[in-house]
Amino acid sequence: MSYDEVEIEDMEWNDELQAYTYPCPCGDLFQITKEDLQLGEEIARCPSCSLYITVIYDLSNPLQPITVSSTSFQRLGATDSYFLLVSYAVLFCKCTAGIDLARRPETERADGLDAVYGDAIMVASSIEIRHPHFEYGGCYDNNAMYIAYGGIIQHAESPTVNILAVGSEFCLLMMLFFKMLNWKGTSLSSLCQPPITESALLHLIESSEWHFVEQVAPHLTPSLISSTLTTLRHKPQIVLQLLSHLHSHPHSLDLSTSSLAVCILHRLPSPKPSLNLLQRLLLSPSPNFQTIFHELALARRRLGATTTLIFDLLLRAYCQLKKPNDAFHCFFFMKDMGFLPNIESCNQMLTLFLKLNRTHMAWVLYAEMFRSNIKSSVYTFNIMINVLCKEGKLKKALDFIGHMEVLGVNPNVVTYNTVIHGYCLRGKFQVARVIFQTMKDKGLEPDCYTYNSFISRLCKEGRLEEASDLLSKMLEGSLAPNAVTYNALIDGYCNNGDLDKAFAYRDEMISKGIVPSLVTYNLFIHALLMEGRMGEADIMIKEMREKGMVPDAVTYNILINGYCRCGNAKGAFSLFYEMEAKGISPTLVTYTSLIYVLGKRNRMKEADALYSKIQQEDLLPDIVMFNALIDGHCANNNIDRAFHLLREMDNMKVLPDEITYNTLMQGYCREGKVEEARQLLDEMKRRGIKPDHISYNTLISGYSKRGDMKDAFRVRDEMKTIGFDPTILTYNALIQGLCKNREGEHAEELLKEMVTKGISPDDSTYLSIIEAMETFNDPEENNHK
Template sequence: MKPCKILRLYKLSHHRFLPFEFSRRHFSSLSHVPNQPSLPPPPPPSITPELINFSVKTAHWHFIKHISPNLTPALISSTLIHFRHSPDLVISFIQNIDRNSLTTECYCLAIAIASRQPSPKHALQLLKELINSCVSTHRGIFYGLVGARDALSISSWIVLDLLIREFCELKRGDEVMECFGLMKSMGVLPKIETCNCMLSMFVRLNMIDKAWDLYDEMFRLGISSNIFTFNMMINLMRKEGKLKKAEEFVGCMESLGFNPTVVTYNTIIYGYCVSGDSEGANRILETMRAKDIDPESYTYGVLINCMCQDGKIEEAATLLRKMEECGLVPTAVIYNNMIDGCCKNGDLEKAFDYRHQMEKKGIMPTVSTYNMLIHMLTLKGKISKADDMIKDMEAKKIFPDEITYNILINGYRNAGNAEKDFRLYDEMLSKGIEPTYVTYTSLINVLANGKRMKEADDLLAKVLEKGIRPDLVMFNALIGGHCADANIERALSLLNEMERMRITPDEVTYNSMMQGYCRAGKIEDAHRLLEGMSCRGIRPDYISFNSLICGYSKRGDMVDALSVRDEMLSLGMSLTRVAYNALIEGSCKHEGGCHAEGLLKEMVSKGINPDDSTYISLIKGVMNTG
């Protein structure tokens, strides 16, 4: 059938290019004559390469979509080859085809044609689709692209570079290296930009050995590095902590004719800052200046953060001034670092001063800015001022987050205001802010401190229902509360639950359990826990021993109490006033005070002054003896 005849038939059977069936029905209803039999509709034109090519050339994409389910891979491939010099049309054609109609061969032809565009965006997108469709292995795709390149008579191998780049984007290192190997076996080398993508992926994934292997292979194959390659290798050395080696590598760059950039030095400065070596970071800064490389905002930001972490606020302030003198505008992050440093140094006034400087320069404080200041206020017990900060935030349309609420809840918990804590919790929920395990841990602590253990257990159940995994701190709060409430059975069940969830108890857990046992008069059980701590590699502290000394002394088992005292001293631990008072009281009450005088002298010799409890026990002992 000739193209002109196809075109006439195509126009006749499509009113505004509607689908065949709709057009025939519409035409038949208008031309129907009553009492006269209707003629059978003409068959639709067959889908030929000529019809498809005409539709693509004239951009009749709705027609292509309509016939897409009926397109065979052979028809699609012939169309792609026909338009191999028109990548834009090929891309539009593929975008309007049902993906189920595309085979690996069709995809590879389309990718090879799309790779001839100035931008690789469409080729990479098609590669991602093909890889994720799992219709072919990575080797199948590789050889499919080789075949497509040959079929289209394309001289460039860029399509294989793009395949490696897409595997890099998908973080599939094994496929990357295998495709690299296949290219080498064909005598084709990837471009340096592709090699840089590979190196970048390995560096990001902390695959240090593979990055070095690739770099060595690049050198062996004679693939010339560029400044981006050198910068990535310096970043790799920074990750390894080999900062001196990184500095030497800069010298190698320069000997090869590559001048280090601000990024080169920023990487090394960041490495020194992360390792806590502010002197090393400052030395690199001076090297930059000596080579007329101007530091940028990032450079100063990293250094300022390093100084603040080291508590060197004055040095950080000097850098901030130098930064502004160079015409660089500090960011909110830099000011937040200054505020954080001042807060850690306990200088709340200076922290607020930096917040004021931010606003004066038109730099809007962030929620992190407020969180740091609110946290500092709660630590200093200035809860009402922390509330004022919340109002100030909301006035500036800066909304509190879960960290803000956690800080406030913890602050009010320390202040003993349980009612306010739960109001804040309800406020979080009403604003759609999801509480975190930190929130629930603070609330459980509030309930445990108030001996509201039924509510604490109910809250734990809610935490588990939400799929939040309780941590050690949360369990310790619950176990401590139940032990203080003399409910040792519930504390034991929680300890078993911890072990079921593979949360290792610590000395706080054991101390709470020991105190619970001692309160219940089960001193031997408490002593077994002390032995259990040692078996688990947890070193008992003075609280552990004090619990036993107090328990044995109260019960009158002075031999055992003094034995625990001796064990404590043999470990190089000093007794506290509480332990001495318990021993003196026990001796006076149960053995006529025979050890009381010696314990008092020992206590004073260690610089522990007796208090009222000590003298009351001694007086009672004398009276009982008399």
């Protein structure tokens, strides 16, 4: 009988060898010690030849060994430990999935492993019999699973196991294991995961077994991913797929590994995957840009890459995340490290600085680009011209066009449109028209944006007929207007109160195939609410929703403001809560409208609560919001709180205006504290805020009401000195004060003066005189006086 057919029923204890023994065909003895058995060893070796037997024993009776043939494993060239490794893996499969590999159909077994399965199943079955945790027949518990897992760990780490040599067979077995888990609906993340090698992971990746990659993802380390990425460095598309399956397990992608991935992904046709990965890295609690730059440089060196585009991607990532300071400093750091950013990256930085009003940073960067011989494109010059227009330096913007021509860069339509737009914004139409003609003389045809600059500004200034004429010229020249064109005209006519004309333009735009936008509906809703046409506004909102448009923050602000103007606090807050429920963040305009209506309803505690909420949400209060709060507190006789808000404005660097001071002055005068109001007028002038008629009339009224006519006339004279003529309010306040002081003749002189100046007395004027005459003719009042 051949060796592989021998069944061993017993082993003998050898006192001399201190081991259990069994005769080997070569004449020597297979040997295994008690210590080996206690440590879980299952191989009895012959010291004279390469043969061995597998010893299976029961813990309660270790002298009942069972062996199985290992001929097929020897044919594969596997080592002893590998034989046990696969056997334990099979057992692990059975424990976790409850599936006996020996019973799987032939079609569901991995190619090339049929010979392995038979012996592996026999070993697994023998292990089952040996351990009391196993109940023969396929009922396995967690203890059994961990015993099998422990065997895998022990033999996978054995120096006699060459995983790289036999990894393909082990990988296939593990793949089958994962498939069984999938069939049984078992999640690998809930189990102890066997060690995953690079070769095994690569096999899963190259076989597109992405579902299994996701299952092992929680157990992949950054070092393993790093080595795998290095192997796949010439396959960026596969790397992109791998990263998509690791996205929910960011622990496996540290800074170093992510940098490697960025360097590989930049080889794709689109830079978007690299940028997305960089942005995720920058949004995490990442190190500073110097550390990130160095990691990218190390990854670049490790992959043997020569391109510097990855550093430009870092700049672009900062720009897309709106991190101007990081982008700015990273630019100079790159230069110091010997890498010059390309013009596209520089232009993206300049655009960001322009959008965020960091014009100083834009000029510093532009100057450095010039010094570093980074050749500017027409796009670069257009950005800088836009910067000059934003700064109000229109003449320099025009000169800059000449500068770019000297440098050999021809202006384009965008160049001229930018300057025309700048001049139109400031109402300088004559210069804008000259530039318009220059543009045409150079062979550049005005486009829709050119005309929109003129039309928008003309509508803002109420010059609606001129704006309409320009639209006609556009149509005559076969230049199609767009939604911006019609929205500008609609806005102009709405503000002028001509809603019929505005609706006519709405109908015209629809007839030309231009779909009204959310902006269009917002304009109409606002105009209708301003005229108190709530029903029609509701119809517009319904129509807007029917067309699939979702109200935005602007829409809600318009509606909330409309309710607030009507004093409907309940309706306004109902919309406010609806806005929040839909995930639309309230803006400063929202809160200001609510504070206004709360002030009118004497609910200043709630107004103050909203003010606190604004600060908690990192919104910066502006002058309009402070004025609404101050007005509410003054109207509710909380003058001290109102004055405290003025000082809070100073702390927050919010400059008060004449409305702020006038409101406070009226509040103080209402409480008879005219001197405090006078101090506020002096403070206004010291801060360069010009008092207006309301400022002086408030003080004159305050002094007159308390009978201090000397000071009242002093303020009147001061008012005239700085160029303000007295108004009907000025005369009424003075006449009322004089009558109260029984200075009827002087009051009569003022009445004649105001008539002479073309100011007609009103009901308040006559009421003051009649009340004074009744007082003069009252004997009791005269005796009292």
